Amino acid sequence: MITAEIVDKWMKLFYSKISEQKAYLSELDTPIGDGDHGNNMMRGMQGVEDSLDKLSNPDLKTILKTVAMALISKVGGAAGPLYGTAFLEMAKNCEKTQAPAELFKLALEGIKKRGGATTGDKTMIDVWAPAVAALETDSLSVEKIEAAAAGTKDLVAKKGRASYLGERSVGHLDPGAVSSQYLFESFIEAGGIE
Amino acid sequence: MITAEIVDKWMKLFYSKISEQKAYLSELDTPIGDGDHGNNMMRGMQGVEDSLDKLSNPDLKTILKTVAMALISKVGGAAGPLYGTAFLEMAKNCEKTQAPAELFKLALEGIKKRGGATTGDKTMIDVWAPAVAALETDSLSVEKIEAAAAGTKDLVAKKGRASYLGERSVGHLDPGAVSSQYLFESFIEAGGIE
Amino acid sequence: MKKIINSPGDVVPEMIDGLVRAYPQYVERIPGTEAVVRSNKSSMDGKVGIVSGGGSGHEPAHPGFVGKGMLSAAVAGQVFTSPTPDQIYEAIKAVNTGRGVFLVIKNYSGDVMNFDMASDMAELDDIPVKSIIVDDDIAVENSLYTQGRRGVAGTVLMHKLVGAAADQGASLEEIEELANKALPHISTIAVALSAATVPEVGKPGFELADDEIEYGVGIHSEPGYRREKIKTSHELAEELVSKIDRELKLDATHRYAILVNGMGATPLMEQYVFSHDLLDELATRKIKPAFMKVGNYMTSIDMAGISLTIFDLIDEKWLDYLNYPVETIAW
């Protein structure tokens, strides 16, 4: 059951992971991208933090929509619309269901639709898809997420900037997959699957 | 007595010294100028060589004028008009006198008039003026010329690019003084004062 | 990193501020955004609005091309990062005078998605929006299964084309048709001598040895297709022209427009020397350009390098559009 409190905790944890790993994420984005993913996510999460600070006792829909709008209007690049769309989809549907498996599944569909990528394209989807599958069987764990992110190393990028490298993208982690790893880890730490 | 043969020999010797010292002259021009004096002189002496090649049995006036025009149209920068003017003055006056002391004196006056500099301004004049004085007392020697060029090291530049440095020009040889040193050395080697 | 900036995080707002205050006769800032719009508002009356933009770091693109006859507004994202949809949406609203708005988007996932979201927002306001996704960089092989090719310097020629058509009263549909028709005839290829340094990153996007160059790099330090020892300008011209030739099938009976584009740190001296070799290379193919520009138009911050764009002017009108007078900072 996702609640407003969990989202609030989740975002705080995610923000602190992004702060810690900002340089690392940008570094991952350098050989196969344009070196800004850490900065982009940091700017976005600062925006999320600022926006959430202004809310008092928000309901689930409000908090999810606030996160979405902050990400959409602060991140830019590829990650902004994708993460933004994910939270927007959750906000849209959270009155019907609060089950993580269902909400994350809808979010993943939003990401796929927005970016036109699919599993195996070496994007954040390669963390989101296995994470959603694990949620559906109640088996999401930090290990699974880490493994999914690590698995992007062997893939050839088909979408995003890394795709310009073709075969040469092999051997590098996808930065968006790693930031998504942090997102799911934070979700678990925030008690999202208890 | 300056003759056409001496000028021809002189220019060949000067050309070969410039070729050897091209990099050194540009290097001298770097801390207190714009690093091109060697290249400028090299371009000029190539032009002189090419022009002289086209003459057959020129008289003194023709050869001096040819040198002047080649320098004027090939060197550019500050050195071109100055060396060019010097040879032009010699050409203009060589029908009246062929005495080195007199011709070089007129050349020096041309340089002073063209550039507005005087002795002690840390320019080629600081080699030309003592050289002319020595010619007048029949005492020109390689040692005197070298000493004159070396003496520019202690001077503060008042004209040319080096003057922008003011006091900071002290401690550096003047590149035009050094190329003038080669000019006079070549003249001696060519038998000009025998 | 040695740059004339204050805090790396403030580069974009300060740059836009400097630009609009230096050139108030051409552009002004859309309040609350990093987007600029024409100061000459009446020049937009009754015309389709043209909006472009993208990450910053490509100056003078895109704000330098805002003005009568070219762009109506330009949106600046963070350095090398697509602008956000809310800002693009503000620009769309600011230039819509009733005949709709046309978006010129460079083909990067981020740009495409953010401009898409902005179009969705504008459609809710009943503003008709159409767009072109420019993908002129032939360094990357094209494929339906990937992101496809990048949008680079050829985008500036697209701005010029649709800007001129809009100024002459073309409808949104006509502009879309023009853009779609012209796009396949614009090809660009670049060579880099050094990479760009994003202020917030603080070091170059890639390293090239003192005697190395890389063909086919993008405008965000994206890697290219080959690394080699430094070549002469003549050999570079040969390589770049032959790459484009394979794509456009250069034909002595056609008319071509040429854009030689400096990447930011490459002086005009080198750009003109390259132009000399390029024109020789084209002359061996019996081609003499009908239109040519040389300079910094779509840069990559302080990258050293050059790109060559060739535009096959198969339609008579396109040359007129390129020559059509504009009032901008940088065209």
Next chain:
Amino acid sequence: MKKIINSPGDVVPEMIDGLVRAYPQYVERIPGTEAVVRSNKSSMDGKVGIVSGGGSGHEPAHPGFVGKGMLSAAVAGQVFTSPTPDQIYEAIKAVNTGRGVFLVIKNYSGDVMNFDMASDMAELDDIPVKSIIVDDDIAVENSLYTQGRRGVAGTVLMHKLVGAAADQGASLEEIEELANKALPHISTIAVALSAATVPEVGKPGFELADDEIEYGVGIHSEPGYRREKIKTSHELAEELVSKIDRELKLDATHRYAILVNGMGATPLMEQYVFSHDLLDELATRKIKPAFMKVGNYMTSIDMAGISLTIFDLIDEKWLDYLNYPVETIAW
């Protein structure tokens, strides 16, 4: 040295060739020289000719400013080396239509002497020649006993001024008077982040550490007045404005024109950020420029750095001259 060139010795002729072939609508080469003249010959009829030039390496200066309303011809010497009198003389002859020729010379011994010799040659042909020696660089203390100050970016504003006056039919004497009157009101000061590399030399004219800048450098790697640790754009603006203020005595009741000039390798991003700080700095003195330009106008090959020129428009007409339309590659 990594540059897009062929042989270092061929840079100038190849560059001029690339330029004239890229822009035949504006300029053409004077046969047998490295000088360019307007293609639009009729624009010179009955007008005083304006000739400028100097060493190469300052592109787009000087050929980029040749065209109706600005220069009639420009002569290019070797890199950082004054052109020779014979070439200048050819340019004078090419633009003389009977009302005489005005020379805009930057104050370097070489330029002054070579242009002088060319004037002497022209006078033998009874072509009336007058000139101005621009010495706008306030980094160097002025003195009657030295070469005096250098001519730098302010020279471009002088080109604009006398070019506009000539186009409007001013006589040689009127142009000389205008130039003499304007000169003391134009001041420039620069800051360098790195030095230029002359192709034939192959290494930078001076070395600055990774965190060092130098104030007051010239456009040929001439040393400046102070070396310091890198400063913020804001602090640079403060330093440069205060230097010029000491010279021009900035006055809120005056109107000013501003030229922010990139040295060749400094991207527009930094130039616009600097402009932002500059305009703030001027605003503290209650000054809002009446005219401003930002870009690469008088470069120093691939030097990184910026110069600031302030022009005190004490005469009403000068602003009109600056705004007067021109047909050039680079103004």
